[in-house]
Amino acid sequence: MRVVVVGGGPGGLYAALLLKRRHPEASVTVHERNRPGDTFGWGVVLSDQTVDNLRAADPESGRRIADALHRWDDIAIHFGGRTIRSGGHGFSGIGRKELLAILHTRCRELGVTLAFEHELPADLDALVAAEHPDLIIAADGINSRIRERYAASFQPDTDLRHCRYVWLGTPRQFDAFTFAFVETPQGWFQAHAYQFDEGMSTFIVETPQENWDRAGLGAMSGEESIAFCERLFADQLQGAPLLSNAAHLRGSAQWIRFPRITCGSWLHWIADGARRVPVVLLGDAAHTAHFSIGSGSKLALEDAIALDAILAAEPDREQAFARYQAERSVEVLKLQNAARNSTEWFESVERYARLAPEQFAYSLLTRSQRISHENLRVRDAAYVASFERWFAERVGMALKADSPAPPPLLTPYTVRGVTLRNRVVVSPMAQYSANTDGSVGDWHLVHLGARATGGAGLVMAEMTCVAPDARITPWCPGLWNAAQRDGWARIVRFVHENSGAKIGLQLGHAGAKGSTKKMWEGIDQPLPDGNWPLIAPSETEYLKGISQRAREMTRADMDRVRDEFVQSTRFAADAGFDWLELHCAHGYLLSAFLSPLTNRRSDAYGGSLENRARFPLEVFRAMRATWPADRPMSVRISAHDWMPGGNTGDDAVTIAALFKDAGADVIDVSAGQVVKEERPVFGRMWQTPFADRVRQEAGIATIAVGAITDADQANGIIASGRADLVAVGRPHLVNPGWTLTESAKFGYPGAGPFWPPQYRAAKQQLDRLMERERAAAGAAAAAPPKGELT
Secondary structure, three states: OEEEEEOOOHHHHHHHHHHHHHOOOOEEEEEOOOOOOOOOOOEEEEOHHHHHHHHHHOHHHHHHHHHHOEEEOOEEEEEOOEEEEEOOOOEEEEEHHHHHHHHHHHHHHHOOEEEOOOOOOOOOHHHHHHHOOOEEEEOOOOOOHHHHHOHHHHOEEEEEEEEEEEEEEEOOOOOOEEEEEEEEOOEEEEEEEEEOOOOOEEEEEEEEHHHHHHOOHHHOOHHHHHHHHHHHOHHHHOOOOOEOOOOOOOHHHHOEEEEEEEEOOOEEEEEEOOEEEEEEEOHHHOOOOOHHHOOHHHHHHHHHHHHHHHHHHOOOHHHHHHHHHHHHHHHHHHHHHHHHHHHHHHHOHHHHOOOOHHHHHHHHHOOOOOOOHHHHHHHOHHHHHHHHHHHHHHOOOOOOOOOOOOOHHHOOEEEOOEEEOOOEEEOOOOOOOOOOOOOOOHHHHHHHHHHHOOOOOEEEEEEEEOOHHHOOOOOOOEOOOHHHHHHHHHHHHHHHHHOOOEEEEEEEOOHHHOOEOOHHHHOOOEOOOOOOOOEEOOOEOOOOOOOOOEEEOOHHHHHHHHHHHHHHHHHHHHHOOOEEEEEEOOOOHHHHHHOOOOOOOOOOOOOOHHHHOHHHHHHHHHHHHHOOOOOOEEEEEEOOOOOOOOOOHHHHHHHHHHHHHOOOOEEEEEOOOOOOOOOOOOOOOOOHHHHHHHHHHHOOEEEEOOOOOOHHHHHHHHHOOOOOEEEEOHHHHHOOOHHHHHHHHOOOHHHHHHOOHHHHHHHHHHHHHHHHHHHHHOHHHHOOOOOOOO
16 A cells, blocks of 8 residues: 655644554655744644544554643633633643654654655646555645645635734743733734743734734734734733744744635545545645634544544445545534634624623633533632622622622623513513414413513513514414403513513514414415415515515505504503513514615615614614613614625624614624525524624623523623523423523522422422432533633
8 A cells, every 4th residue: 555645744644654553564655845843833732632542543652742741721811901810721732843753753663754845746646647656645734735736626615814813932931821912002912822841832923904904014024023022912921032933934924814724525536547546635734723722733633543543444445535524524513613713702802802801701711612601610610600709799799708609690680670680581482372363361371471480580472563464473462452462461460470580572573474374384384365465675575486475665654563563562561561672683574674685675764774774763763762761672683694695793783783872772683584595504502693793892782592502501601791691492492490490400509589489399309409410420521621722
């Protein structure tokens, strides 16, 4: 067997030594264009799990690498004149040159041929014709020439990120993984620093492109830009110099932008007579993960381990390479998603710099959404306890010195004259169970009453329609007459008399999405008969060729709809609701005004975003003027249309700011459902980043929604300042007492007042059960592998 490895980085070298170790008779050659000691990085971070994998794959090199690791435990965050530390993170670092030297030595011991200062042409067809290799491994890094040469097969996609960064070193020895943030007249700069051996540390300086431009770094020489960084981070460097090992790069060339690379395929075949030679990608040539989670070398080394093991186990070559990509893609995608979240956080430091240092640090630690509130507690219980006390006291809670603070989710939240007992919101969830006259009955009493007695701070009724023709289905509730008002008042009284929860109402108009069947009978499908005329900002069909065509609204229609919202607002106030929400999301009438995909008007209510928002704002202002001044109002928006030409996160910030100026207290941040052709990107807490951005940039409180399933996730959202309230939907359908159950899971003893007295006997039993489960599972099982900067 003849194996050619292109690229002498850690991944390529490790693949070569593993294949040679398994197949001593094979000819394995590594082609590296640079000299043996050349490298343009400084340190490499490895997780404990990766080190264990290295020991298992090749014990000899694994032992040498483990012996050379420099270990540390803490993360130190320098921000706003403060230094905040969190421990228990268990990092391991090694100098890149030392790692390469270990791998060079091990390769030679096993008989791998190392060809330095030898660059193969990107077109490998001639090599195949001349040398007839059996396998070519393309491990030639982020700027892979082979990947680009055979791009039609590999299908690369490159997302060039927004920040510029320079990779430097320093003899300053750090006792923690250090993040430092400095505000300058040009904007924020940040440093990522960690020690990788007894005498040296990596020191990466990063800033958004516009800050880099304003600082004039593009016009500086390499020496000048390094001196600039030394002045910025003098407090952290304590007199130590910054060094570059990229002497061949000058000035602005040392500052680069990180490319996030994915490939549709990791395999290309080259014909060699009657046979085919596989060219397989490995490491950064196939995928990249931002340095802020320290996983580039880790991924490359683990690619090599997987490739070696799969080739040995699977005799069919095509199946082997398909399995290699399938298995590794899963792990790579997990880290790339975490890396994307982390990258976006560092690109948006200015957004988070508005937070208090305590919350800024917490936001940084949890930025990737892979480390949760309870993960942090496992790593450093004292840090989390201190943070929870700070958070509780900041919102006005008076705590006894010997009493534990509540987790952030269970702290109160006050807006206008309403105080919620905790931050849990029961999402408005359509039940399609009202009477056909729009009135609510026993189902809604039991549904909403059970969730109110289940411990939530705020229970939101489903979208309630302001007129008969505003309904989604004939079984949606309405509030356009006194009888309906009285039905709702019965439910409001039950909630107030039997729980500590507040209850809110969401008012809306279905627009072009109206006159349909119940969800479980055919979502968005029109009624077989008994349909009513539909209106919309522009003439449209929600389901092309299926839905009824809605006609474009006239100004008279707008007047009528606005007045219907005002009338329903009066009825909601009379019924005693504590909170009112205007539904401007999910493609319903007011949402359809906001989106350019559904609003094609050429008058004053179409065109620019400000024009498209004109009528929804008119409705909101009229409602706000009618709604009691001491009760809050929120607005639900779709923060992203998930379609080209639709609204994006930028537009969501503008929309939120417009409603804030009109008197909104909170923005309920959802996304999508505006057009059926949407292509959303789902995942855990997938809509939370929109709530985060709206909160920080528009300066208004937000509710986070979307695939939030447990209190651990919700605590992280609230603690980090990504949102002020968390709306939980489907889990509340499964368990009306979700808040009570989750409080018991993490053992907070102060949740007793959330329990109705009739149910408190069950609390003691549940507490004991959860205590046993925590002891049996072990807290460490909840933590992701240490040593990853996630």
